[in-house]
Amino acid sequence: MTTFWPIALITFKEGIRNRAIYGITLVALMLFGATALVATMVPREVGKVAVDMALSTISFAGLLIVLFVGINLMAKDLDKRTIYTVLSRPISRSQYIIGKFLGMILLITVTMSILSLLAITAIVMLKNIHAGYFTRFSWQTIILADGLTVLMLIVLSAISFLFASFTSSSFITLVLTIITYIIGQSLSGVKSLLEAPSYEIGFSVSPVTVKVVTAAYYLFPNLSLFDIKLQAAHALAVSPSFILWTVLYGLVYIVISITLAAIIFRKKEFP
Amino acid sequence: MITINGISKEFKEGITGKCVKALENLELEIKQGEVFGFLGPNGAGKSTAIKILMNLIFPNSGKAEIGGKDVRDPEARRIVGYLPENPYFYDYLTTDELLWFGGRTAGMDSNSIRERSDLLVQQVNLQNARKRPLRTYSKGMVQRAGLAMALIHDPDVVILDEPMSGLDPIGRKMVGDLLIELKGQGKTVFFSSHILNDIERFSDRAGIIIGGKLKRVDTLQNLLSGGKNLEDVFMSEVALAEGGTAG
Numbered sequence: 001m002t003t004f005w006p007i008a009l010i011t012f013k014e015g016i017r018n019r020a021i022y023g024i025t026l027v028a029l030m031l032f033g034a035t036a037l038v039a040t041m042v043p044r045e046v047g048k049v050a051v052d053m054a055l056s057t058i059s060f061a062g063l064l065i066v067l068f069v070g071i072n073l074m075a076k077d078l079d080k081r082t083i084y085t086v087l088s089r090p091i092s093r094s095q096y097i098i099g100k101f102l103g104m105i106l107l108i109t110v111t112m113s114i115l116s117l118l119a120i121t122a123i124v125m126l127k128n129i130h131a132g133y134f135t136r137f138s139w140q141t142i143i144l145a146d147g148l149t150v151l152m153l154i155v156l157s158a159i160s161f162l163f164a165s166f167t168s169s170s171f172i173t174l175v176l177t178i179i180t181y182i183i184g185q186s187l188s189g190v191k192s193l194l195e196a197p198s199y200e201i202g203f204s205v206s207p208v209t210v211k212v213v214t215a216a217y218y219l220f221p222n223l224s225l226f227d228i229k230l231q232a233a234h235a236l237a238v239s240p241s242f243i244l245w246t247v248l249y250g251l252v253y254i255v256i257s258i259t260l261a262a263i264i265f266r267k268k269e270f271p
Numbered sequence: 272m273i274t275i276n277g278i279s280k281e282f283k284e285g286i287t288g289k290c291v292k293a294l295e296n297l298e299l300e301i302k303q304g305e306v307f308g309f310l311g312p313n314g315a316g317k318s319t320a321i322k323i324l325m326n327l328i329f330p331n332s333g334k335a336e337i338g339g340k341d342v343r344d345p346e347a348r349r350i351v352g353y354l355p356e357n358p359y360f361y362d363y364l365t366t367d368e369l370l371w372f373g374g375r376t377a378g379m380d381s382n383s384i385r386e387r388s389d390l391l392v393q394q395v396n397l398q399n400a401r402k403r404p405l406r407t408y409s410k411g412m413v414q415r416a417g418l419a420m421a422l423i424h425d426p427d428v429v430i431l432d433e434p435m436s437g438l439d440p441i442g443r444k445m446v447g448d449l450l451i452e453l454k455g456q457g458k459t460v461f462f463s464s465h466i467l468n469d470i471e472r473f474s475d476r477a478g479i480i481i482g483g484k485l486k487r488v489d490t491l492q493n494l495l496s497g498g499k500n501l502e503d504v505f506m507s508e509v510a511l512a513e514g515g516t517a518g
Contacts, residue, residue: 006375010364017363017404080359085420088325088353089376092345269328271282271319 003091004099011073011103012110018069021111028061028115032122039126046133050126052233054119055145059229061115062108062153063181070104071160071177075170083270094262097161101258104157112150119146138235144243145232151250152226156181158257159221165261165268183216184223191217221253272428272459273301273324278333280319280483293319294483297333301461301476303427306454308474309463310505316483317463318356321432324461325353337428349377352421356432356463358413362406366397366416369405370423377424384423391419396445410437418446429453431462435469447473467501479505481512 015021035053039046077083077100086096123142127134160177167173194205194213225246231238280294294316301307311317322328324335326342340347360369367388374384392401395415405413414437421429434450435443450473453460464470470477471491478488486508487494494504 003376006372010361010368010372013368014361014363081355082359082361084325084327084355085353085358085360085417087327088348088351088355088421089373090345090347090349090378091376095345271322271328 003095004102007086007091007096007099008102008106011100012106015069015073015103015107016110018072020069021065024061024064024068025111025114027064028057029118031057031060032118035122036126040130044133046126046130047135047137048233050123051137051142052229054123055142055149055229055232058112058115058119058146059149059152059227062112062149063156065108065111066153066157066160067174067177070107070157071164071170071174073104073107074100074161074164075173078164078168078270079170081270087270093265093268097165097258097262097265101158101161104161105154108150108153108157112146112153116146136235138232141228141232141235141238144238145228148226148228148243148246151247152223155221155226155250155253155257156184156223158254158261162257162261162264165264180220181223183220185227186224187213187217187220188222188224222249225249272303272305272338273299273307273461274336275299275320275324276334276336278320278323278330278335280316280323280328280330292483294323294330297480297483297485299478299485299488301459303459304454304457306450306460306473306475307462308470308477309461309480310465310467310470310477310501311463311480312465312509315480317465317480318432319483320480321353321430321461321463324430325351349424350427352424352426352429354414354417354421354431354434356436357410358417360405360413360416360420363404365404366392366401366419369416369420373420373423379424387423387425388419391422394445394449395419411439411442414438415442415445418449422449426458428459428461431460433464434462435464435466467505471495471501477501479508481509484512486512 032054035050035057038053039050042049077086083096087093091099127137156177159180160173163173163176164170167176191213194210228238230236275297278294278297279292281290281292283289284291297316297320299320309317309320319328323330324337324342325348326345329343335342337347338350342348364372370388370391371384374387379387388401392398395418397412397415397419400408400412405416408416414434418431418434421431434446438446447469450460450462454473454475460473462473474491476488476490477494479486487504491501495501
């Protein structure tokens with residue numbers, strides 16, 4: 001920990017002071033304001049719309065932080081050769097990757113906590129004004145949805161570390177991470193569609209396509225699994241076993257991605 | 272203190288993957304307390320050799336050691352302070368934070384870091400800028416902050432890649448004074464430069480590298496014997512390497 005901590009701390013400081021964070025927080029603030037406005041436009045659904053929009057805003061702002069601040073924290077070290085100075089210290093490359101990732105976790109957790117506080121404030125305000133429309137409401141599910149969003153962002157960040165370990169520029173890492181996010185969010189739906197009987201979906205799919213989608217399903221993380229905003233908006237119960245398996249799934253993805261990143265990084269040269 | 276045993280390095284270039292030899296069978300030994308100047312034209316292989324010593328790139332063959340430890344072992348770098356050519360640090364960190372990071376990774380406690388930081392920021396003349404983010408620094412100031420970071424843990428071995436590059440005359444004098452001070456403290460200094468005057472002023476011994484091959488290694492006294500200056504010696508080695516006549 002004595003080796004990881006200095007790397008994690010400078011990574012966090014470098015990230016939290018990035019001006020992009022202030023911009024993203026400002027956008028999130030405006031969206032929370034819009035939540036209040038939009039929610040009151042649908043009187044009977046104020047509670048559901050407020051929760052859904054607040055959680056979506058957190059998720060969107062978190063995604064921007066991972067893509068435009070997080071990726072830079074790792075990739076800029078390589079682009080700008082800051083890594084020369086970092087690796088000249090008595091630390092191994094694996095320690096560098098893990099320390100950097102811990103810093104990224106710290107950054108995501110702190111920024112998401114601030115955003116969550118803002119979201120909760122927006123929901124509480126609306127709940128006080130429109131108490132009658134918040135009959136089906138559960139703080140517990142909202143917190144769970146928020147927690148799973150944070151975990152999804154950490155998973156995505158771990159995957160961006162894996163990409164950064166073998167690509168040569170931050171731009172390629174960014175593109176690959178965005179592609180992974182899009183695939184990860186939609187793959188589960190596509191797989192269900194392709195596996196449905198052809199008479200139900202109205203067209204037939206070749207077995208090769210099914211195999212490709214199935215392979216992609218197991219290769220890419222199923223990020224839609226972490227999305228329980230709908231359940232939170234409707235205050236639906238979420239089974240503890242689902243939460244447990246989803247958390248475990250996320251942790252396994254994180255460990256695999258960071259381990260692979262460390263292995264690749266050990267062999268990487270910095271000419 | 273620093274041993275380089277038969278190191279060769281090739282890089283693959285372009286989409287054809289054509290191999291370019293950057294270093295060829297480099298043999299070098301730098302003793303404790305010695306200030307060694309590594310001289311060569313641009314692209315001669317100076318930085319490649321230094322990057323191998325810092326384990327940033329790996330040799331195709333050969334071995335390098337610092338303080339008796341293989342350079343692939345992170346512990347070998349515990350006694351090393353390194354300043355890369357044209358260093359770049361974190362934009363939003365301050366010099367104080369950079370030095371804290373350098374000290375902590377070297378295993379120093381907070382008090383020692385504070386004491387050493389105070390001394391070093393004064394030496395590199397960054398007292399008034401130590402709390403400012405590094406992105407507001409000029410190139411010379413970044414270079415000086417990097418030098419302070421390289422020295423924060425009072426290393427026995429100091430490796431500097433083109434330490435004078437980008438510095439104004441005052442900065443060059445400051446680095447020169449630091450080199451003399453390190454020499455006085457008995458530190459082993461390995462620095463690269465293509466500026467003949469710097470090598471002549473500060474080195475005990477110098478090596479001339481051209482096209483990845485070490486052409487000559489000797490004490491400054493021997494290199495400059497017979498009233499020659501380092502420019503004459505260097506140019507004659509370049510001419511020999513190019514197949515011309517030594518002038």
